[in-house]
Amino acid sequence: MNAELFIAKRIYKGDKKNEKRVSSPAIRIAIAGIALGLAVMIVAVCIIVGFKKEIREKIVGFGGHIQITNFDNNASYEHAPISFSDTLAAKLAANPAIRHAQGFITKPGIIKTDNDFQGVVLKGVGSDYDWNFFKKNLIEGTILQPNDTSATNPAIISKTIADRLHLKFGDSFTVYFVQEPVRARRFRITGIYQTNFEDYDKLYVITEKSILARLNDWSGDMVSGIEVTVKDFNKLDRTAQDLFFEMSSYKDRFGNSLYARSIKDINPMIFSWLSLLDMNVWVIIILMIIVSGFTMISGLLIIILERTNMIGIMKAMGARDISIRKVFLYLSAFLIGQGMLWGNVIGLAVCFIQKYFQVLKLDPVTYYLSAVPIDLNPLFILLLNVGTLIVSLLMMIAPSYLVAKITPSKSIRFE
Numbered sequence: 001m002n003a004e005l006f007i008a009k010r011i012y013k014g015d016k017k018n019e020k021r022v023s024s025p026a027i028r029i030a031i032a033g034i035a036l037g038l039a040v041m042i043v044a045v046c047i048i049v050g051f052k053k054e055i056r057e058k059i060v061g062f063g064g065h066i067q068i069t070n071f072d073n074n075a076s077y078e079h080a081p082i083s084f085s086d087t088l089a090a091k092l093a094a095n096p097a098i099r100h101a102q103g104f105i106t107k108p109g110i111i112k113t114d115n116d117f118q119g120v121v122l123k124g125v126g127s128d129y130d131w132n133f134f135k136k137n138l139i140e141g142t143i144l145q146p147n148d149t150s151a152t153n154p155a156i157i158s159k160t161i162a163d164r165l166h167l168k169f170g171d172s173f174t175v176y177f178v179q180e181p182v183r184a185r186r187f188r189i190t191g192i193y194q195t196n197f198e199d200y201d202k203l204y205v206i207t208e209k210s211i212l213a214r215l216n217d218w219s220g221d222m223v224s225g226i227e228v229t230v231k232d233f234n235k236l237d238r239t240a241q242d243l244f245f246e247m248s249s250y251k252d253r254f255g256n257s258l259y260a261r262s263i264k265d266i267n268p269m270i271f272s273w274l275s276l277l278d279m280n281v282w283v284i285i286i287l288m289i290i291v292s293g294f295t296m297i298s299g300l301l302i303i304i305l306e307r308t309n310m311i312g313i314m315k316a317m318g319a320r321d322i323s324i325r326k327v328f329l330y331l332s333a334f335l336i337g338q339g340m341l342w343g344n345v346i347g348l349a350v351c352f353i354q355k356y357f358q359v360l361k362l363d364p365v366t367y368y369l370s371a372v373p374i375d376l377n378p379l380f381i382l383l384l385n386v387g388t389l390i391v392s393l394l395m396m397i398a399p400s401y402l403v404a405k406i407t408p409s410k411s412i413r414f415e
Contacts, residue, residue, distance in 0.1 A: 004323055008330035011307070027335065030299030034339025034392065035346060037292035041384050042347030044284045049380065050373030052274050056233070058197040058368065059270060061133030062204060063263055064102075064227030066240050068247055071257040077106045077121045079224035081216070083252035091250075092228065097239040099231045102128045103223035105212040109175040111205075116165045118202075122155075122175065124209035130229065134193055134206065140169045141191030144208060153211055156191035158201040168192075175205075183215060196364035221253075228260075236262055289388065292339075293395040300332050300399050311406050325400040332396040333389075340385060351376055 070080040084103040092101040105124035110117055131143045134156065144154055157167070167173060172188045187207065195201055213222065230239050240262035247258035264271045304311070307328075314324055351374050354360055358371035 004326035005330050007327045012334045027299045030295045031339040033295030034292045035342035037288035038340055038343025038388050039347035041285050041288050043350050045380050046351045046374045048277050048281045050375035053375050054373045058195050062200045065230045066228040066262050067225050068258050068260045069225040071259040077108045081222040082256050083221050084223045085221055097230055100130055100229045102227050105209050105224045107212045109177045111173050111175050113165050120205045121203050122205045122207050124207055124212035126209045137193045137195045138191055139194050153187045154190040155187040156206040159192055159194040160201040162192055197368045289391050297399050304402050311403055324403045328400050336392045
């Protein structure tokens with residue numbers, strides 16, 4: 001049997017009456033430091049990852065991972081048309097990195113009611129549209145049903161637009177389109193969504209693609225652009241780059257070259273802001289590990305001082321310094337493990353409570369979310385635990401060398 005491990009267990013567990021021999025206040029503080037540090041790291045990582053995921057999903061929900069438009073397109077919402085032919089659709093479907101591709105038409109307009117008006121962008125979608133995002137954020141009504149002939153010019157508007165124009169579910173409103181000649185269409189609200197992403201909520205109205213195609217006098221395969229969603233977001237940059245070169249050499253039936261851009265290129269400011277959040281996580285992790293490590297170092301030094309007599313006796317019996325150091329390193333591992341156990345319990349409990357009960361609220365205007373988001377990623381939590389254990393044990397090596405300074409003649413009489 002491993003003698004060092006046996007001695008460390010006896011020191012940690014205590015005697016037969018189960019009285020803990022390692023029970024000084026400093027040791028409890030060290031364990032609490034490890035527990036609190038790990039709990040803070042778990043909560044911080046879950047919040048930051050959850051926040052980035054929620055914001056990213058909102059941006060992608062309105063525009064896909066990659067957008068393919070006319071190469072000569074301008075920055076307005078009145079896009080030059082491209083042809084989304086069956087050949088192009090098959091070409092995109094054959095790409096193993098692409099999950100889904102769908103055509104859309106955007107057209108700016110002005111909603112006019114009896115007392116108010118609001119500039120909006122109508123986004124026309126077809127039967128191939130992926131409604132998962134809007135189903136998640138729909139607070140009233142239903143998504144558009146392509147085969148439903150009972151609703152004339154249906155539209156889904158945001159709660160922000162509805163509140164500003166004093167509209168409600170089932171109401172009708174008129175949209176004026178500035179073109180030559182000026183045209184107007186009457187729409188009926190069949191759904192209201194709320195994403196809390198103010199920049200998009202105040203802008204987009206979702207309707208049928210065929211309505212906007214008729215306004216533009218476009219044929220069935222003509223669209224403003226194509227939204228592409230990828231299977232793996234971590235490979236988005238590479239997929240967007242490959243698609244850029246592939247589309248730049250492709251010509252549609254009008255002779256247009258196509259331009260592929262990732263959502264990161266379309267919204268660089270937002271994704272740069274999200275990238276900065278990673279720095280906050282690393283700062284928190286480093287600070288917590290340093291604080292936890294130093295509290296554990298102080299605890300180990302106290303244990304060594306308390307066990308000076310035992311160290312002297314072991315040396316007098318012929319034990320080498322490395323064996324005695326192993327005893328205290330094993331003991332440190334037990335204490336770190338106890339702290340990590342409580343840290344996981346506290347951290348995960350806080351995360352579960354927030355995830356399912358949303359105790360901590362946020363201002364949607366400032367943070368784009370109504371509550372603090374939580375994403376429980378098992379891999380990140382495992383890495384935090386392994387990293388904390390390894391770093392904490394490495395920090396214990398230096399103070400364990402103190403046993404080499406203890407001489408048997410003096411330590412046996414030490415009180």
